[in-house]
Amino acid sequence: MIEVEELGKAYGDRVAVDGVSFTAKAGEVFGLLGPNGAGKSTTIGCISGLLKPGGGRIRVNDHDTVSDGRAAREKLGVVPQEIALYDELNAVENLRFWGGAWGLSGARLEERTKQVLERVGLTDRAKTRVEAMSGGMKRRLNFACGILHEPRVLLLDEPTAGVDPQSRLRILELVREEASRGACVLYTTHYMEEAEGLCDRLLIVDHGRVIASGTLSELHAEMGERDLLRLTGSFESEAVTSALGELEFIEVVQREAGVLVVALANGAQNLPAIFGALAEAGAEVGEATLTRPNLETLFIKLTGGALRE
Amino acid sequence: MRFILKFAWKDLLRSSRDPLVFLIWIGIPLGIGLLLNLAFAGGGGTAPTVELLLVDEDQSLIGDLFEEVAGHERAKLFQIETVSRADGMERIGRGDGSALLILPAGLTRAVFRMEAAELELFTNPSQRVLPRIAEEALLAFVDLVFYSQRAFSERMSGFAETARLSEGALSQEELDAFSEEVAECAALLEEMFFPPLIELAATEPEPAVDEAEEPKGPSFMELMFPGFLLMALCFMAEGLSTDLWRERDGGTLARMISTPGGALPLVTGKLASGFFLMLAVSLASALIGASTYQLGLAVTLLFALFPPLAGVTFLAGFFLLQVHTSSQKAGNLLGSLLLFPLLMAGGSFFPIEVLPGWLATIGRLTPNGWVLGHLKSVAFYDASPATLILPALVLAILAGILTKWILLRLPRFIGS
Numbered sequence: 050m051i052e053v054e055e056l057g058k059a060y061g062d063r064v065a066v067d068g069v070s071f072t073a074k075a076g077e078v079f080g081l082l083g084p085n086g087a088g089k090s091t092t093i094g095c096i097s098g099l100l101k102p103g104g105g106r107i108r109v110n111d112h113d114t115v116s117d118g119r120a121a122r123e124k125l126g127v128v129p130q131e132i133a134l135y136d137e138l139n140a141v142e143n144l145r146f147w148g149g150a151w152g153l154s155g156a157r158l159e160e161r162t163k164q165v166l167e168r169v170g171l172t173d174r175a176k177t178r179v180e181a182m183s184g185g186m187k188r189r190l191n192f193a194c195g196i197l198h199e200p201r202v203l204l205l206d207e208p209t210a211g212v213d214p215q216s217r218l219r220i221l222e223l224v225r226e227e228a229s230r231g232a233c234v235l236y237t238t239h240y241m242e243e244a245e246g247l248c249d250r251l252l253i254v255d256h257g258r259v260i261a262s263g264t265l266s267e268l269h270a271e272m273g274e275r276d277l278l279r280l281t282g283s284f285e286s287e288a289v290t291s292a293l294g295e296l297e298f299i300e301v302v303q304r305e306a307g308v309l310v311v312a313l314a315n316g317a318q319n320l321p322a323i324f325g326a327l328a329e330a331g332a333e334v335g336e337a338t339l340t341r342p343n344l345e346t347l348f349i350k351l352t353g354g355a356l357r358e
Numbered sequence: 359m360r361f362i363l364k365f366a367w368k369d370l371l372r373s374s375r376d377p378l379v380f381l382i383w384i385g386i387p388l389g390i391g392l393l394l395n396l397a398f399a400g401g402g403g404t405a406p407t408v409e410l411l412l413v414d415e416d417q418s419l420i421g422d423l424f425e426e427v428a429g430h431e432r433a434k435l436f437q438i439e440t441v442s443r444a445d446g447m448e449r450i451g452r453g454d455g456s457a458l459l460i461l462p463a464g465l466t467r468a469v470f471r472m473e474a475a476e477l478e479l480f481t482n483p484s485q486r487v488l489p490r491i492a493e494e495a496l497l498a499f500v501d502l503v504f505y506s507q508r509a510f511s512e513r514m515s516g517f518a519e520t521a522r523l524s525e526g527a528l529s530q531e532e533l534d535a536f537s538e539e540v541a542e543c544a545a546l547l548e549e550m551f552f553p554p555l556i557e558l559a560a561t562e563p564e565p566a567v568d569e570a571e572e573p574k575g576p577s578f579m580e581l582m583f584p585g586f587l588l589m590a591l592c593f594m595a596e597g598l599s600t601d602l603w604r605e606r607d608g609g610t611l612a613r614m615i616s617t618p619g620g621a622l623p624l625v626t627g628k629l630a631s632g633f634f635l636m637l638a639v640s641l642a643s644a645l646i647g648a649s650t651y652q653l654g655l656a657v658t659l660l661f662a663l664f665p666p667l668a669g670v671t672f673l674a675g676f677f678l679l680q681v682h683t684s685s686q687k688a689g690n691l692l693g694s695l696l697l698f699p700l701l702m703a704g705g706s707f708f709p710i711e712v713l714p715g716w717l718a719t720i721g722r723l724t725p726n727g728w729v730l731g732h733l734k735s736v737a738f739y740d741a742s743p744a745t746l747i748l749p750a751l752v753l754a755i756l757a758g759i760l761t762k763w764i765l766l767r768l769p770r771f772i773g774s
Contacts, residue, residue, distance in 0.1 A: 060773075094612075097615070097616040098615060098616055098620070099612055099615050099616060099769065099772065100769065100773075101769075118620075119618050119619075119620075122616060122617060122618045122620075123618045125616060127613055127616040129609045129612060129613055130609070131608060131609025131612075132608070132609065133608060133609035133610045133612070133613040134608070134610070135368065135372060135608075135610065136608075137371070137372040137375040137376065138368070138371060138372065138375075142368075142371065146364075146368045147613075149361075149364050150365075150614065150617040150618075150619065150623070151617055151618065152618060178375075194613075204616075
């Protein structure tokens with residue numbers, strides 16, 4: 050597991066991380082989200098040992114990353130955003146090298162090399178040099194190098210950036226498999242639907258500070274986010290207007306040309322009451338769509354829509 | 359150690375996949391060496407020869423003297439063929455030969471009697487340089503005869519009187535005396551006609567050092583040989599150092615720092631792979647040197663082992679330079695700006711021994727000049743190989759300090 054307590058880091062006068070705290074547990078995928086420059090990379094850099102924290106404390110499986118750095122790094126697996134591979138070497142040579150760097154050797158290294166090649170679907174490309182691989186293959190091999198030594202803690206920094214849908218799907222499956230075997234996975238991405246579908250818990254940071262954390266439902270609740278019900282049909286009569294006015298738990302967002310959109314909390318539970326009132330008022334409902342607000346809208350709401358770079 | 363070798367193996371594998379770069383590193387000093395060799399040590403080749411067709415209608419002393427002078431081994435410029443006038447005219451007419459010289463009948467008599475005579479020279483119009491050489495040489499010969507007439511007029515008049523050249527009625531005794539006189543005269547003329555081109559006014563200086571320390575005096579190319587080797591290694595060090603940028607930009611450097619061993623195995627592995635590459639170059643150079651300059655086994659081994667140690671320290675120095683620059687372009691530029699003056703002053707382009715005093719002093723203080731000095735002292739000046747232990751130790755310690763410095767700087771290098 051990863052325990053981050055009051056992490057701080059500044060570059061000169063610029064504060065990159067300011068008092069970030071969280072705990073990511075074994076067996077879960079923990080999403081670290083934030084716009085560019087929010088402090089995600091600095092946080093990951095401090096956890097991986099690349100950067101020295103300016104303040105606070107980080108423990109990886111009970112090992113302090115500063116005072117017991119080597120032991121902490123032994124538990125880590127890192128899949129960086131860059132394709133951190135050697136172009137001149139082939140897939141097996143890269144895996145052997147990175148496996149060796151994490152302490153694997155001999156038969157164990159050979160066995161694991163074979164296993165991960167199979168898992169990432171590159172067995173038939175074992176002798177292909179990285180420079181001759183497609184972007185998706187490189188991403189999968191990059192991932193394979195990070196999980197070769199079966200790390201207890203896996204840091205994934207945008208592991209699916211710029212890959213084809215098939216490779217992305219495979220990588221996301223692998224992430225779930227890693228969590229299933231008990232690894233603590235810290236996942237950063239700019240693809241909100243990816244985080245929404247993958248992460249058990251989320252931490253949203255901005256300007257170096259934590260601005261929200263919890264499960265997706267907890268974040269929705271915390272932000273007072275409501276569902277949207279979109280109806281098509283005939284809603285022009287005064288009776289309908291009157292009926293909608295009596296439903297205190299809804300807010301009419303849009304009502305024009307045969308379309309009615311209302312915002313409401315706990316949409317699924319309140320649907321019968323809405324349909325009942327509309328039927329009594331003589332409205333004809335053709336189609337109904339209930340939409341829960343997604344992570345992207347929540348993220349934009351939390352961090353604002355202004356460009357960051 | 360095994361860990362470092364694993365990392366070194368990775369870089370050796372990568373280098374083996376791009377052999378062209380390796381060849382370029384070695385090719386640059388070899389090319390420069392070849393040019394310097396051609397410029398300073400001569401490049402062989404065949405000297406041009408004037409094919410002179412000679413018609414000797416005089417059949418007497420001057421014709422013989424001309425042949426003697428022009429065909430002298432110190433002239434080495436003329437290839438003389440005696441022909442008849444008709445044959446000579448026909449051959450020069452069709453461009454066979456550089457020039458045709460006709461010595462008229464009575465030439466010797468005219469010379470000895472101080473009378474006018476006319477030589478005929480026909481040149482080949484299809485040749486530009488060689489006929490000119492023939493003309494100039496003939497003018498020089500005419501001058502020689504003229505000044506001989508002035509210098510030895512009395513003796514030559516005596517010859518003319520004694521020998522009665524025009525009648526051709528000489529006794530055997532007269533002929534012998536005449537031959538002796540001619541030989542004496544020819545010996546005198548030879549010294550005048552072939553003065554030493556450059557004569558060194560050599561003064562034997564008092565020995566400034568003990569006889570034992572006196573240099574053996576290696577040749578120019580022997581002095582250059584270790585310089586070329588170090589030049590190759592310096593180019594390799596500068597080229598290999600830029601790999602840090604590739605590791606940084608590719609993300610492998612950052613990933614490496616997250617491994618249990620951190621960046622230490624990566625940097626030391628790079629130094630180790632650099633050592634092996636330089637060892638291969640040094641070994642090949644040492645073997646070439648051994649066969650070309652008849653180096654002994656100890657000196658050959660010295661050339662194979664000591665330069666790579668220095669090269670690795672230079673590599674660490676260039677790594678340090680790279681981690682302090684803001685971009686690969688700046689690193690390359692700074693590396694080149696540093697490398698070329700060091701090679702110039704440090705005895706790789708020209709031996710330190712031939713540099714002006716002030717530059718030689720600076721050159722010996724440069725890292726490569728310092729290494730070169732130690733290498734040459736053992737290879738060419740009879741210093742004991744044991745004298746290299748201390749420099750080797752200094753180089754190893756320096757490489758260690760530089761490595762530590764690089765590691766301290768790496769996080770900022772990655773973040774820059």
